[in-house]
Amino acid sequence: xxxxxxxxxxxxxxxxxxxxxxxxxxxxxxxxxxxxxxxxxxxxxxxxxxxxxxxxxxxxxxxxxxxxxxxxxxxxxxxxxxxxxxxxxxxxxxxxxxxxxxxxxxxxxxxxxxxxxxxxxxxxxxxxxxxxxxxxxxxxxxxxxxxxxxxxxxxxxxxxxxxxxxxxxxxxxxxxxxxxxxxxxxxxxxxxxxxxxxxxxxxxxxxxx
Numbered sequence: 601x602x603x604x605x606x607x608x609x610x611x612x613x614x615x616x617x618x619x620x621x622x623x624x625x626x627x628x629x630x631x632x633x634x635x636x637x638x639x640x641x642x643x644x645x646x647x648x649x650x651x652x653x654x655x656x657x658x659x660x661x662x663x664x665x666x667x668x669x670x671x672x673x674x675x676x677x678x679x680x681x682x683x684x685x686x687x688x689x690x691x692x693x694x695x696x697x698x699x700x701x702x703x704x705x706x707x708x709x710x711x712x713x714x715x716x717x718x719x720x721x722x723x724x725x726x727x728x729x730x731x732x733x734x735x736x737x738x739x740x741x742x743x744x745x746x747x748x749x750x751x752x753x754x755x756x757x758x759x760x761x762x763x764x765x766x767x768x769x770x771x772x773x774x775x776x777x778x779x780x781x782x783x784x785x786x787x788x789x790x791x792x793x794x795x796x797x798x799x800x801x802x803x804x805x806x807x808x809x
Contacts, residue, residue: 618642622704633697634704640685647682648715651675655722658742665743672746679719679753686760695768710761723754 607613619642621634654671657663663671710716730747766781 621701623701630697630700633693634701636693637689637698637701640689644682644685645713645715647678648719651678652715652718652722655719655726659722659726668742669746672742672750676746676750676753679750679757683753683757683760686757686764690764690767693768695770698768720754723750727751 619635619638621631621638623631623634625631651674654675658668658671726742726747730742730744762781762785769781
């Protein structure tokens with residue numbers, strides 16, 4: 601049996617060295633609030649990589665029906681978990697503390713998240729293929745209930761993200777130089793309009809503002 605330890609297996613030494621707040625550590629309250637902000641986003645990107653692993657496998661046609669359903673369900677549950685991360689931030693990071701370190705990370709924004717962008721693109725493509733060919737299309741077999749759950753999870757995440765930004769920024773401009781909450785609300789409205797018109801509402805625009 602391997603003698604690898606828990607810490608070695610998870611590479612905890614490296615992992616726990618990656619949280620580097622830009623706030624000086626002598627301003628402990630703001631420093632630790634920024635650390636939470638970093639931890640939540642790093643954890644989200646890590647979990648997101650798992651959802652993408654599953655969705656890429658489905659999209660590549662490497663799954664039968666049972667495998668596709670299982671992986672789509674797992675991806676949806678990951679996205680649902682990501683939403684709980686937003687709830688954690690809203691309940692545990694004071695807006696006034698966020699404002700005190702916000703300028704330190706400059707124009708860094710969720711708009712730049714390649715993984716979130718890919719999540720929305722894949723979800724959109726799967727929905728389009730499903731609509732065009734039914735349950736099985738282009739080598740993809742995906743039950744309607746799992747696709748609905750995945751799409752619902754991504755839309756719910758967007759709404760919760762909007763409420764978080766609204767709570768933290770109010771009517772301020774986003775760090776990605778957008779109009780902030782108004783930009784996110786517009787993206788939500790466009791998705792809702794698409795659904796009303798018979799589309800899937802899976803806007804491919806990345807999150808963030």
